[in-house]
Amino acid sequence: MKRFEWRDKIRTLDAEEDYEEIVRILSTREFPWDIEQALGLALYRTYAVPSIGELLGGTREFxxxxxxxxxxxxxxxxxxxxxxxxxxxxxxxxxxxNQMHRSYDISNDDYRYVLSTFVVMPVRWLNDYGYGWRRLSDHEIAASTNYYRKLGRHMGIKDIPETYEEFRELMDSYEAEHFAYTEGGRAVSDATLDLMVDFYPAWQRPLVRPFTKGLLDDSLIRAFRYPEPSAFWRRAGDVALKARAKVVRRMRPREEPKWARSSSNVRSYPDGYHPSRIGTFPKGCPIPHDMLTREVPGTGAHVPAPGQAVAPATSDPSGDATTDAR
Incomplete structure (x- = not known):
């Protein structure tokens, strides 16, 4: 398989119709490590928004x-x-x-902002920062934007931007207006950095923390009230990631997909999992988490199995009944 074969495959696909397939290729074959890092940084940025950082800090889950x-x-x-x-x-x-999100009072503006980070940060990482082994094309950026627009619609988010440029403007303006220090945001940031450091061998950990902080832009450093990274660590992170990109460019293309579920950093479910049984279940959540359900033939919807109590119906933008928690 030739190095640019996946890129050429993507060029034959329609960004308006085949965006799910395009994003799967980008995320699991072309840039699995890079997109994982970029999306991790995207979520990390959201802690600097007080309403988000305080909410996450208040749950103590993070x-x-x-x-x-x-x-x-x-x-x-x-x-x-x-x-x-x-x-x-x-x-x-x-x-x-959606069940987890609905257990909390989250504004549509915050939802839109978080969605914008998922659209923008992979492009910034690969193209603007120069950490990708090749640049994303406008065609690929449009497909990724369409993918996250669909995700946003299924989440019930209103007034979703239509183009990458609109998402970028939304993200930058929201951060400029809202980034600020909160104790909750700082606590979640510290816990996340500790976790990231723990992903590496013990001998590397003293280097990982300053290396990672060196990748944070000034607005994040100020929002979390971290000491300004030294010029050395700023330079070291940038040089190391651009050097990695040059090495990856000369490697053989990945033929089999690398799914995030196979990452060695995912450690909580060694015996497997089902998506309906993971995540948080806040006290007072109306979803009956141990309910057995059955599928209604031809609809994709699930209803309580015989003998199960019926929970109050709620609206679900995903199109399925929220009583399903198999």
Whole structure:
């Protein structure tokens, strides 16, 4: 297989119709490591928005059980990407994500901002920062934008931007207006950095923390009130990642997909998992998590199995009944 064969394959696909397939190729064959890093940085940025950082800090989930929260996020997003939005495992993962979000009072503006980070940060990492072994094309950026627009619609987000440029403007303006220090945001940031350091061998950990902080832009450093990284670590991170990109460019293309669920950093479910059973289940959540359900033939919807109590119906943008928690 030739180095640019996947790129050439993507060129034959339609960014308006085949965007799920394009994003799968980009995320699991062309740039699996890079997109994982970029999406991790995307989520990390959201902690600097006070309403988000304080909410996450208040749940204590991200500070007391950061490995579980990391794994749940990775696995749910992986299942949506791998299995799609239609009824099945991907829809189950989408439903689980929506159930968790609805347990909290989250504004549509915050939802739109978080979605914008997922659209923008992979492009910034690969193209603007120069850390990709090749640049994303406008065709690929459009497909990725369409993918996350669809995800946003299934999440019930309103007023979703239509183009990458609109997402970029939204993200930059929202951060300029809202980034600020909060104790909750700082606590979640510290816990996330500790987790990231723990992913590496013990002998590397003293270097990983300053290396990682060197990759954070000034707005994040100020929002979390971290000491300004030294010029050495700023330069070291940039040089190392650009050098890696040059090495990867000369490697053989990945023929088999690398799914995030196979990452060695995902550690919470060694015996397997089902997306409907992972994540947080806040007290007072109306979803009956141990309910047995059956599928209605031809609809993709699930209803309580015989003998099960019926929970109050709620609206679900994913298109399935929220009583499904198999």
């Amino acid at each position: 500070t007391a059980r950061p490995q579980h929260r990391y794994d749940d996020t990775v696995l749910i997003l992986n299942d949506i990407l791998e299995h799609g939005f239609e009824p099945g495992r991907g829809r189950d993962a989408l439903r689980r994500m």
